[in-house]
Amino acid sequence: MAGVAGYGGWRWIFILEGLFTCLVAFTSFWMIPDWSLADRFLTTEEHDLLIHRLATDAADAKMSRWDKKAAKRVFSDPKIYLG
Numbered sequence: 001m002a003g004v005a006g007y008g009g010w011r012w013i014f015i016l017e018g019l020f021t022c023l024v025a026f027t028s029f030w031m032i033p034d035w036s037l038a039d040r041f042l043t044t045e046e047h048d049l050l051i052h053r054l055a056t057d058a059a060d061a062k063m064s065r066w067d068k069k070a071a072k073r074v075f076s077d078p079k080i081y082l083g
Helices: 011-029 044-057 069-077 078-082
Strands: none
Touching: none
C-alpha cells in the first residue's frame, strides 16, 4: 500500500492497526457486561456462584480510613496487581 493516498506503507500499518483497535473498543463497550447482574452468558448456577463469591470477597471490606495499616493491606493484595 505504499503510495496510496500519499502515505507510506509504514503509515498504513499504523492507520489500519489503529482502526482495528478502535473497532474492537467500540464493540466491546456493548458486549462486556458492566456487572454480573447484566450478564446473559452464565447459567443460573454459575450466576449464583459468582454472586456468592463476590459477597464472600467483599464481606468485611470497608474503606473508612487511610493509614499505614490500610495501605499495607491494599498494596499487599494480589488482586490489585492482577486486576
